[in-house]
Amino acid sequence: MxxxxxxxxxxxxxxxxxxxxxxxxxxxxxxxxxxxDDDFDLSGVAPAGAFYQAPEGFRSGFASFVGRPNAGKSTLTNALVGQKIVITSSKPQTTRNVVRGIVHRTDAQLILVDTPGLHRPRTLLGERLNDLVRTTWAEVDVVAVCFPANEKIGPGDRFLVTELAKVRRTTRIAVATKTDLVTPEQLANHLMDIAALGEETSTEWAEVVPVSAVAGDQVGLLADLLVGLMPEGPPLYPDGDLTDAxxxxxxxxxxxxxxxxxxxxxxxxxxxxxxxxxxxxxxxxxxxxxxxxxxxxxxxxxxxxxxxxxxxxxxxxxxxxxxxxxxxxxxxxxxxxxxxxxxxxxxxxxxxxxxxxxx
Ligand SMILES: Nc1nc2c(ncn2[C@@H]2O[C@H](COP(=O)(O)OP(=O)(O)OP(=O)(O)O)[C@@H](O)[C@H]2O)c(=O)[nH]1
Ligand SMILES: [Mg+2]
Missing domain, CATH: 3.30.300.20 (K homology (KH) domain)
Structure with a gap:
């Protein structure tokens, strides 16, 4: 032993x-x-305003990471929260629930909603997981679609973005993940493919951000961009809580x-x-x-x-x-x-x- x-x-x-x-x-x-029974309703969150007065211009809101399995959504969630709160693995379909991770800043509170990878379901479980993902789209302020830089944009990504296009109002950003695994030239091509997919599906990317959660590249920039897209409002979770799971x-x-x-x-x-x-x-x-x-x-x-x-x-x-x-x-x-x-x-x-x- x-x-x-x-x-x-x-x-x-x-x-x-x-x-x-x-x-x-x-x-x-x-x-x-x-x-x-997991409760995925974002509306029941207790406001923290009673014990914390938000400064002028404070922002708070929800951003959901979506993408096909293994795209790096959970690793990025942990990198932004600054502590491991969700599990990750090299196996596809690791995440099976919607988990919220909370980023506390002096100017904002950003609630990240990690979701299972959207995929072609082969079991009832797969269907249930996909349903969970879709439910979050309408409930968040920003949907961040993750496209791993070391893999070509494929039918799975096209399907996801097409489905997402049917959801009105939500702001969409594209995140090129795992940039540490590719050359600058490959990354440039990847970013062009993401832009092309946006045009093809009439999706307007509010931002296209390359990041490496493992190398820590541009993670801070992504946080800044997400915060900038959040509405003004008081913190939604008590100070110090990193997840509501x-x-x-x-x-x-x-x-x-x-x-x-x-x-x-x-x-x-x-x-x-x-x-x-x-x-x-x-x-x-x-x-x-x-x-x-x-x-x-x-x-x-x-x-x-x-x-x-x-x-x-x-x-x-x-x-x-x-x-x-x-x-x-x-x-x-x-x-x-x-x-x-x-x-x-x-x-x-x-x-x-x-x-x-x-x-
Ligand atoms: N090199 C590198 N590997 C990464 C990076 N981000 C994630 N990975 C790896 O990619 C694999 C999948 O990462 P996850 O974060 O579990 O991916 P996911 O999108 O949450 O996957 P599902 O939950 O299955 O949908 C793991 O082996 C991670 O270590 C990165 O920035 N660089
Ligand atoms: Mg995951």
């Missing part, structure tokens, strides 16, 4: 897979629908991110994680808190379960360790993670199971 906390009783990475894993299919009683959802995503590492083909799509319980352990001294998290990692088939667990549980243990460290970094509390693998057969295509998994 490659875990540095192996001998620390508080810090075991995961329970022993040998006796904790069970073969139950997703059970009705295990998931609480209310807890899992519940901690359970953040933890579940971090576990899924760790589980995505090193798996391929269909398996990444088959993984879903639900945090069943989360709470500070009772009886701990104030200066030594411990957060207990009980989570289930669902896959769709028995063979996938075997891969997830690995030889004598080795893979599950390393996933648990990696996830625990990420959760600790995000929440700032030591974590005890009890992670089990379960099968929810063909959940991506099953409306009942999708609902139970929060989609």
């Amino acid at each position: 490659a875990d540095e906390h192996e001998h620390d009783e508080d810090q075991e990475p995961t329970g022993d897979p040998g006796d904790e894993l069970d073969d139950d299919e997703l059970d009705d009683d295990e998931l609480d629908d209310d807890e899992l 519940p901690e359970e959802a953040l933890a579940a995503d971090l576990i899924r991110e760790a589980a995505l590492e090193g798996v391929r083909d269909e398996l990444p799509h088959s993984i879903a994680v639900v945090v069943e319980e989360m709470g500070l352990r009772e009886g701990r001294p104030d200066d030594k808190p411990l957060l207990d998290i009980v989570a289930n990692l669902y896959v769709e088939r028995d063979s996938q379960k075997g891969i997830m667990i690995g030889h004598k549980g080795s893979r599950l243990r390393s996933v648990g360790t990696a996830a625990r460290k990420q959760i600790e970094a995000l929440l700032g509390t030591p974590v005890y993670l009890d992670l089990q693998v379960k099968i929810a057969k063909d959940w991506q295509r099953d409306p009942r199971q999708l609902r139970k998994l929060g989609f």
Whole structure:
């Protein structure tokens, strides 16, 4: 076991897979629908004006990143927020929910809405994710379409921009992402292709911005441009909040991110994680808190379960360790993670199971 906390009783990475894993299919009683229901309504946000007087000219509003899977939307969201709040991976369709990240500045509050990649759906899950993306378009002040500079503009991008053209009123900007991966000449061609796509679809780009979230190039400029496009208004979220996602959802995503590492083909799509319980352990001294998290990692088939667990549980243990460290970094509390693998057969295509998994 490659875990540095192996001998620390508080810090075991995961329970022993040998006796904790069970073969139950997703059970009705295990998931609480209310807890899992995500609320994507942007209107219910509590105004912060009561405890903060915005200076003259202060701006606030919502900007949504959209683009095909793997375009770099979530990486850019994290770069702008200045801390990792959403998960990223090299696998397409990593993001499965709409997460808001909040950028606090002295002159503005910018709420970034990270969305799943829009794609040709092959499952009910895919359709649901696409619906989520479309819902955000009409609710935000600016839609920022991300086009990765290292990939040619393709049918997927054309489809997205054409669909977006049907939404009236929203300001659109184009972001050329991952510029660190291309030469200046390639970037110039990419920017021309973005302009051409705009003309072809009668889309007026309010801005076309090249950025590299990984190299940090032009991220500050993008923030300035977005702020300039926001309406005047007071902060919408309390100072210091970086996201409005519940901690359970953040933890579940971090576990899924760790589980995505090193798996391929269909398996990444088959993984879903639900945090069943989360709470500070009772009886701990104030200066030594411990957060207990009980989570289930669902896959769709028995063979996938075997891969997830690995030889004598080795893979599950390393996933648990990696996830625990990420959760600790995000929440700032030591974590005890009890992670089990379960099968929810063909959940991506099953409306009942999708609902139970929060989609
Ligand atoms: N070199 C480089 N890689 C990047 C950059 N931005 C993102 N990536 C990589 O691109 C991959 C996809 O990034 P994500 O941010 O997860 O992409 P996404 O658009 O959110 O993807 P979905 O959630 O699946 O739609 C990851 O491997 C990132 O590390 C960048 O600026 N430069
Ligand atoms: Mg993403």
